[in-house]
Amino acid sequence: MISSEKVGKRIAMLRKEKQLSQEQLAEQLNVTAQAVSKWETGKSLPETATLPLLSSVLGHPIDGILLPQELVVLSAVYTDGRDSHDVTHFVNQFVAGNKLSFTVSDHIFPGCLSGDRSKVLILRYETPAGIYSAYALKEQLLTIDVHSKGYTSGKSGLEFVYASYGNELIHRNVLKKMQHYEFFQWEHFTVSHELFPSLIDNEGNDYLLLLYLNAEGIHAVSCAEGEQIHYSPDRTRLFAIQPSRQHYIVENVGRLGFGQGMDCSWAGAFYLSLSTRGIETTYEQVMGVSGACWRISFTPVWDYSSADALVAYDYSAAAHKAYGLTASRANRLTPEERKQEKQKLMDSIRKHQLPIAINLRVAPEWGVITGYLDNGDTLLCRSYFDGETFEGLHDDPEFQSDMRVSKGYLYVDHWPYMLMRFDSQAHIPSALDNFYASLRVKLDSMRADDNRGYRLGYKAFDTWCEGLLSSRWYQDAETSDFGRRFGVNYFCMMALTDARRSAAAYLKASLPLLQHPAEAGALAEMAGVYEQIDALLEGFYKGMTDPASIEPGVSPHPFWTNEHRSRQAELLQTVSMLEHRGDELAKEILGNSQRHAQ
Structure with a gap:
């Protein structure tokens, strides 16, 4: 018999495991947040038509949601410490009779990861006794049942649970070395043969793979010889960073937001970019010299995009000319083009020539890119939708820890489908x-x-x-x-x-x-x-x-x-x-x- 209360608790737990709010889950399912709330409080059950999509979003079989088992895989990630793939839905299919048993291999997760780095499956699972974490390296047998007690979260810092140096063909366990190096409380260190001697018969690449436990569970990070491992300021996370141009953040860039006298998101983002560059101007001046102050567009289908200054007329060209700038545009780039553009973005940021882009967070409005972490793998920004996040997470210690790392900027969620970089100043008209x-x-x-x-x-x-x-x-x-x-x-x-x-x-x-x-x-x-x-x-x-x-x-x-x-x-x-x-x-x-x- 289906218990709406048990189903609700399971949905709530799986949602939180995916780090989704009720509103975000509702949006993905095309239902209201009130509907999700009623499910989670046991007042109602999801409609039958919603179940396949709910199963897909939560990474959990329909039967496992409606008839919760004593053993449930909350999350499963197949990773090499650099790239990761969520395989929760797939792994849950191996749970039978409240037992999970299979050998981790590329045959089980075909096409997920390539390259010669060591690979590992990381799990979070629930039994009647609590929530635990576990891991299994490639080619290892993973066996879990309702009596299995793996690693428990709740650590104040981080604890290493596995460390290896080498590659997936040949490597050595260096966990004791990492535990020894913890004594020195390094903020960062460079992976080298001095710290982690290579095996004499290894003719391939060497990588350091670290598995560590913090309050959220087990995490993996990997970097090649010559790259660096950095600790977060609160020493609860690790980041792999290339030695050159590891990160760069332009500090003290103002905030954006509607209702603050800068309601044209393109002009607001461009104004912040100009100000950071040291050009003295005002938002109203930007609107004026661009001609965006005369803007009005409207579409018979009544769409929010009508308010975008550049949606139907290019006011930016006049603005760039007015400030003596040459703009480079990058629109709807392919994955290969993005790699090249990322280097150009980092070059611009280091010169304090901040690029502006559309669709950085939440919705397609303009914002400004303010810095990068992880050699450009993580971009930072100001957008018109930051206020709600800052307000909602003001008292969240994890969020505040992230903000110390990012100097108060939020992460870019989406690769922008349009961005502009600004090259050195040319002739400036009167x-x-x-x-x-x-x-x-x-x-x-x-x-x-x-x-x-x-x-x-x-x-x-x-x-x-x-x-x-x-x-x-x-x-x-x-x-x-x-x-x-x-x-x-x-x-x-x-x-x-x-x-x-x-x-x-x-x-x-x-x-x-x-x-x-x-x-x-x-x-x-x-x-x-x-x-x-x-x-x-x-x-x-x-x-x-x-x-x-x-x-x-x-x-x-x-x-x-x-x-x-x-x-x-x-x-x-x-x-x-x-x-x-x-x-x-x-x-x-x-x-x-x-x-x-x-």
């Missing part, structure tokens, strides 16, 4: 030339053709208004579709408000640049127009309901009525008319400048 260039970008972008399904400029205003006034759509829409459009609308209003606030600030700061009375008068009026636009948008935006403030399960309909949408459409139409006046003044300024130049 502030006046940059101002004229910005006005030309405004006039061009406000009337640009559709790009990749996005409407730009005045077409974007029209498309947005049409969507707001389509009463029939809101009447017939599913709650999920309504809620998504509600979120997109808020995000796009945030982006537009931020852009026009930046436009007003940039125009006002540019007033001293124009000396001719006609130009100066037109600019003063234009600045007034955008201060008016800024006030209108800011006033309306402050009165909008942030979708994130609505409790889960609460309908968004009362917060976004026909009246709300009609008022917003009227506002956008008013802003569009003011934008036309801004265009007329921009043309007047540019026309006067050309006549003066002649």
Whole structure:
């Protein structure tokens, strides 16, 4: 008989073993976090249709979830200390009659690992007596049953449980040497024949393989002769680092986040990169010289990406020219191309020329790469989604330990599908030339053709208004579709408000640049127009309901009525008319400048 309480406890344990929050598990299963919570508290069982995906995500057979055995493999990793593969789901299939027995080999895990490093299977398993860790080297017989008591976690530091020097064909046990070297409390050491004499009949490569136990279980780390093993500051972890360019972190790079006066993620990331480089500027200046302060794009399918400054028009080119930079772009790289790009990234970081990239963490927004560990295998960053992580893990000692290693930066989760590096400065145009260039970008972008399904400029205003006034759509829409459009609308209003606030600030700061009375008068009026636009948008935006403030399960309909949408459409139409006046003044300024130049 299936016990919902036992099933819930098993799901909770397996989820935590995968280091997933309830929200993250729910997202992978396309269910709500509330559903996951009900499973784990025994109030309900997963739907039958959800079980195959739940089994795959948790790495555990369906029968093992619904009818928990006394012996369960919580995690299984096949590793050579450098590369690792999660084989939990596969290993659980060998559990029969509360016993696990098989010989570890490449035949069992075909294609997982190549190369001549020693290989090992590391397990965490549960029995009625508790949770234990175990390991078995390649070609060793692994046998575990409900009476097996392996290594228990809970160590304050780390404890070596196995150490070998050589390769998978020939190696010697050096555990006693490692235990002896612990006496010296090294922060790091270089693997060499002095510390670990090689076998005389070994004609291949030599690697140090270490298995150590800490509070989380058993871990493996391996490095070749000449490379280094580093301890974490709290001495609970080990890292293999190549001797040259081991790690480099640019410290004191500011934070990013929405609602902090830098709501254009591309401009915010670029601003941090410029500031770190020693270029004195402001976020509003970046928005101005790039022309991103004039940005507006919208797609009829209502997508969050409409708020991305570069999604449909390249404002970055003007910005790079304004600051005298040459940008190198790397888009959607193959694995082989990534290896080459990684070296270039590290070179840029060491010069404090921080690259910016999109999709570093959580969602496709821009951020800045601030450093690297493990010779570039781990990248560090600032992104627009860091605040929630810092707040949620503020009291987590493991997280704080990681932050001491990374100098307060979070790890890059995804290889970015677009990144930009900035080479040495070339000719820097004058502030006046940059101002004229910005006005030309405004006039061009406000009337640009559709790009990749996005409407730009005045077409974007029209498309947005049409969507707001389509009463029939809101009447017939599913709650999920309504809620998504509600979120997109808020995000796009945030982006537009931020852009026009930046436009007003940039125009006002540019007033001293124009000396001719006609130009100066037109600019003063234009600045007034955008201060008016800024006030209108800011006033309306402050009165909008942030979708994130609505409790889960609460309908968004009362917060976004026909009246709300009609008022917003009227506002956008008013802003569009003011934008036309801004265009007329921009043309007047540019026309006067050309006549003066002649």
